[in-house]
Amino acid sequence: MSAIALKEGVWSVGVLNPSLRVFDIVMESKYGTSYNAYLLTGEKNVLIETVHTDYFEEYVENIEQVIPLERVDYLIMNHNEPDHSGSVSKLLERCPDLKIFCTAAGKKHLEDITNRTFPVQVVKAGDTLDLGGKTLEFIPAPMLHWADSMFTWDPADKVVFTCDFLGAHFCEPTMLDSKIHDKAAYAGERHFYYQCIFGPFASYVQAGLSKLPAEAEMACTSHGPVLTETLEECKALYRQWSTPVPKEGKTAAIIYASAYGCTRALAQAAAEALEEMGIRTVQHDVTMESLDACAAIANEADVVLVGSATINRDVPKAVWDVLGSIDAINTKGRAAGAFGAYGWSGEAPGMLQTRLGQLKFATPAEAFRVLFTPTQSDLDAMKDYARSVAALLK
Numbered sequence: 001m002s003a004i005a006l007k008e009g010v011w012s013v014g015v016l017n018p019s020l021r022v023f024d025i026v027m028e029s030k031y032g033t034s035y036n037a038y039l040l041t042g043e044k045n046v047l048i049e050t051v052h053t054d055y056f057e058e059y060v061e062n063i064e065q066v067i068p069l070e071r072v073d074y075l076i077m078n079h080n081e082p083d084h085s086g087s088v089s090k091l092l093e094r095c096p097d098l099k100i101f102c103t104a105a106g107k108k109h110l111e112d113i114t115n116r117t118f119p120v121q122v123v124k125a126g127d128t129l130d131l132g133g134k135t136l137e138f139i140p141a142p143m144l145h146w147a148d149s150m151f152t153w154d155p156a157d158k159v160v161f162t163c164d165f166l167g168a169h170f171c172e173p174t175m176l177d178s179k180i181h182d183k184a185a186y187a188g189e190r191h192f193y194y195q196c197i198f199g200p201f202a203s204y205v206q207a208g209l210s211k212l213p214a215e216a217e218m219a220c221t222s223h224g225p226v227l228t229e230t231l232e233e234c235k236a237l238y239r240q241w242s243t244p245v246p247k248e249g250k251t252a253a254i255i256y257a258s259a260y261g262c263t264r265a266l267a268q269a270a271a272e273a274l275e276e277m278g279i280r281t282v283q284h285d286v287t288m289e290s291l292d293a294c295a296a297i298a299n300e301a302d303v304v305l306v307g308s309a310t311i312n313r314d315v316p317k318a319v320w321d322v323l324g325s326i327d328a329i330n331t332k333g334r335a336a337g338a339f340g341a342y343g344w345s346g347e348a349p350g351m352l353q354t355r356l357g358q359l360k361f362a363t364p365a366e367a368f369r370v371l372f373t374p375t376q377s378d379l380d381a382m383k384d385y386a387r388s389v390a391a392l393l394k
């Protein structure tokens, strides 16, 4: 991809990666992605973000279509994840005096990522950078989606540089939302990107939206198209997606695996006890419901109970998959418990209990387990256990 003039003195100098299919280990990227970077030219020349290290040469070629690399004065790093900071070391080799602007958290990340020192100016909310003809303003926006994140605002051009915020893994060479060919595909990817990257940080999304300058006419993101005609729509969608769905009363999710019905009977007893307490309860058998559906009820519920038969001294993979798919950013202090039926060694409930603790759920001291078929007294004890988990509700 070549350098693209977005406005006078505002250039896209990023690169495309159309063949990427998995981003950050966990995220499918069906349409590839782009590593966006920008160059502002004038009395002072400023780069905003670098690109993934594999694309450094192409990035430099794009910059040099506009100005010689040596004439770049500053580098602004809105966020320092290696898809944006991966070329910083190589850039510093070529431009050792390049001064980097980033937040305090960004400086720490960048030092730890590059393992080197560099000229740096730490910025905070309201700090500005005078470029001669125009002045940039820094707007820290933490947890969107790392602690280091910030926006950079160019009021003269009405352009805000948002890094990952409002982005999408999408890959069209024009770099403009107005020129996207497959708008439905882009809309789907934009939503998926939001869910994966910003879903766990809803309250920070709301804070970030309120910090975006209302006068912005263009948002230069770090992945996918630059937003112009869809900027307001994208902000409205972020507002909608990050607004908590109001719900009445408390809810519980019971997620379990049961080969012969013993663990299912325990799940049913727990559900009865919770319903008697006025807690609306949904049960999902992991072999009957999709992984996404199981993770979704766990993410939404106030009380989470996870049950499993012990199979070959372990928890079956389908249950681990659920516990590996829930939103671990928002589990701290939420009420949870583990249970299951077993035949002789009975490892599964304890393993689940350990995992719930690692996820920082609030749990009773022990998991609950029963040998083979639960008796009436086992079912009553399961009800007591469910009540003890519900008692941890905040």
Ligand SMILES: Cc1cc2nc3c(=O)[nH]c(=O)nc-3n(C[C@H](O)[C@H](O)[C@H](O)COP(=O)(O)O)c2cc1C
Binding pocket: 257, 258, 259, 260, 261, 262, 263, 264, 308, 309, 310, 311, 312, 313, 314, 341, 342, 343, 344, 345, 346, 347, 371, 372, 373
């Ligand atoms: C393939 C298989 C492997 C098992 N391995 C173990 C085991 O390692 N340790 C154990 O305590 N029970 C083991 N069991 C016994 C089950 O945990 C026991 O039957 C339990 O009651 C099953 O609960 P469920 O009816 O909810 O499936 C195994 C059962 C099966 C079918």
